[in-house]
Amino acid sequence: MFSSLELVFFFKQLHHLISSGISLYPAIELIYLDIGSNKLKKPLQLILSALREGESLSNILHSKLNVDLFITNVIKVGENNGELGQALNKACQYLEQKISLKNKIILALSYPAILFTFGIIIVTIVVRTVIPKYLEIFQSYEIELPTPTRILLKVYELFTSYWWNIPLVMIVTGLIVYLLFKKDIKMFLSKTSFSIPIYGTFKYYITLMNFLSNLGSLHNSGISIVKSLQLSIATTNNAFFKHQLTGVIQKIIEGEKLSIALWNTRFFPAIVIKMIMVGEETAKLDKMLLQLTDYLNSELEIELQRFIVLIAPVCMVFIGLFVIFIALALLLPTFNIVKVLHIN
Known part of the structure; x- marks a missing residue:
């Protein structure tokens, strides 16, 4: 019921009020009275009503508002430790980091998305308006069509005569595969997603960042490393x-160090493992995990910038090749027609 931005707003307001010495219920009531949006008033009403019935804020957020498990656990720890204001601030930082990351990725992908959309529009215009006119001209003359033109006409025929079969076959096939091999397919796609060029790199860094950020924040809040691992793994989508990570918790319970257990998964880069080792040796594991999140965030930003720099010329090359292909497909037979007319 809360969007990420709305949740940030709510947590910030609540953090400031609680830090000022106002207790939880009056603080939320003040936010409710001050807020102008009816959309935000509804979840706040629900929270106030549940608080009156004796429920905790963390439980309300999790069970009634479907808030992220990580956030609700951070708040739960804050409630138990009497540090709710600090917990709200941590939750706010976590959300802001996620929003910032999402915005960076959207920004990086917006340029190719615009070009792709532009390309689709151009293809549609060409297929629907230009090709039919040229097709009539080509058919009225007995000339051998060059290869680019034949390819273009085949594509035109496919899109005009059988276009509805393509999405239908894809949907039916996908549905059958999903129903028959749901678990295996999900695992396969999750694994394969890390191998996709560019996207896989982003996915890898984001997955590591989310996991280490959750683990560090939970452990920093006073939760044991085993419980922090359980919660962090539970919030992982991949x-x-x-x-x-399934065997990591058991290894930790058996006395193995976190760094060794994570290294044995063969998923974490060496520098991450090394920094975790340093954190274990200096008894500052929680802080080191949070530093790792910052490090991975900076690495992701570098990859995003690299992607933005590279994608522009690549897109321009593809658009240029497409334009050249269309031009050749339409102009080459036109030249042949001119030759035929000249001979006649």
């Missing part, structure tokens, strides 16, 4: 990554 099935393959979650599978890789």
Whole structure:
């Protein structure tokens, strides 16, 4: 019921009020009275009503508002430790980091998305308006069509006569595969997603960042490393990554160091493992995990900038090649027609 931005706003307001010495219920009531948006008033009403019935804020957020498990656990720890204001601030920082990361990725992908959309529009215009006119001209003359033109006409025929079969076959095939091999397919796709050029790199860094950030924040809040691992793994969306971590908790319980257990998964880069080792040796594991998050965030930013720099010329090359292909497909037979007319 809360969007990420709305949740940030709510947590910030609540953090400031609680830090000022106002207790939880009056603080939320003040936010409710001050807020102008009816959309935000509804979840706040629900929170106030549940608080009156004796429920905790963390439980309300998790069970009634479907807030991220990581956030609700951080708040729960804050409630138990009497440091709710600090917990709200941590939750706010976590959300702001996620929003910032999401915005960076959207920004990086917006340029190729615009070009792709532009390309689709151009193809549609060419297929619907230009090709039919040229097709009539080509058919009225007995000339051998060059290869680019034949390819273009085949594409035109496919899109005009059988276009509806393509999405239908894809949907039916996808549905059958999903129903028959749901678990295996999910695992396969999760694993394969890390191998996709560019996207896989982003996915890898984001997965590591989320996991280490959650683990560090929870452990920093006073939760044991085992419990922090359980919660961090539970909030992981990637099935393959979650599978890789299944044995880590048991290894930790048996006395193995976190760094060794994570290294044995063969998923974490050496520098991450090394920094975790340093954190273990200096008894500052929670802080080191949070530093790792900052490090991975900076690495991701570098990759995003590199992607933005590289994608522009690549897109321009593809657009240029497409334009050249269309031009050749339409102009080459036109030249042949001119030759025929000249001979006649």
